[in-house]
Amino acid sequence: AGYRAMYALSAEKGYHLWHSDLRSDDSPLEANLGFVCRKSGDYQGRQAVENVRVQGLRKRLAFFTLEDKVRLNGLEAIWRNDQVVGYLRRGDYGFALDCP
Known part of the structure; x- marks a missing residue:
């Protein structure tokens, strides 16, 4: 398993990664x-x-979680009621959930 597997597993588990999920x-x-x-x-x-x-x-x-299987790189806008309410810091595939 490489670092991409570790990233995906940490996202599924809810573990935070410094600079990806958390910043100063x-x-x-x-x-x-x-x-x-x-x-x-x-x-x-x-x-x-x-x-x-x-x-x-x-x-x-x-x-x-997303219904569509799309690639997420991070910094995508999060929309709610036609307004940007935040930004995605990290996107990874959830193998246990079989979805991004």
């Missing part, structure tokens, strides 16, 4: 990683996490 401008809460942020005690970055909790999420990491 994503907060842990926006990346669905809030469970790793303690709610008590002090740590580096706590104030930034608390600010996001108070102000709300600007973006959210989400997973999609």
Whole structure:
């Protein structure tokens, strides 16, 4: 198995890849990683996490499946009600689901 298999399997499992799914401008809460942020005690970055909790999420990491088998390269627009609401960071084939 090569790196493409690892990418596809990580997408199916919901594991995040640095630079593909997550970037330095994503907060842990926006990346669905809030469970790793303690709610008590002090740590580096706590104030930034608390600010996001108070102000709300600007973006959210989400997973999609497609009915059509099309190749996705990333950075495709995500449309909802005739408006662009986000961008795809990564697209991979799900072998267990047999769909992109």
